[in-house]
Amino acid sequence: MTVRDEVCRLIEQLSPDAVCDGRISERLGLSVRQPANHNTRELAGTLGFERRKDLCAICGSTKLVIRRSGNQRQ
Numbered sequence: 001m002t003v004r005d006e007v008c009r010l011i012e013q014l015s016p017d018a019v020c021d022g023r024i025s026e027r028l029g030l031s032v033r034q035p036a037n038h039n040t041r042e043l044a045g046t047l048g049f050e051r052r053k054d055l056c057a058i059c060g061s062t063k064l065v066i067r068r069s070g071n072q073r074q
Helices: 003-014 021-028 034-043
Strands: 049-055 062-068
Touching: 003 021, 003 034, 003 062, 021 034, 021 062, 034 049
Parallel strands: none
Antiparallel strands: 049 062
16 A cells, blocks of 8 residues: 555545644654655645645644545545
8 A cells, every 4th residue: 555545545534524744644654744745735636635724633733734525536
């Protein structure tokens, strides 16, 4: 499974809640935030993924987050 697959799966599991790149990295055990950031930027606007400044459901901070809306699947 690729990092992108893991990122997608985590976002889908948390849907409809939004999550920030930092908490994605933390949950997936990534040593740096960059792979999560790269993948969330690529996913934004595709397959029902939306990225915007909002509240992260995990850390509670207002920052750039991503969520999956609707029932679209890859």
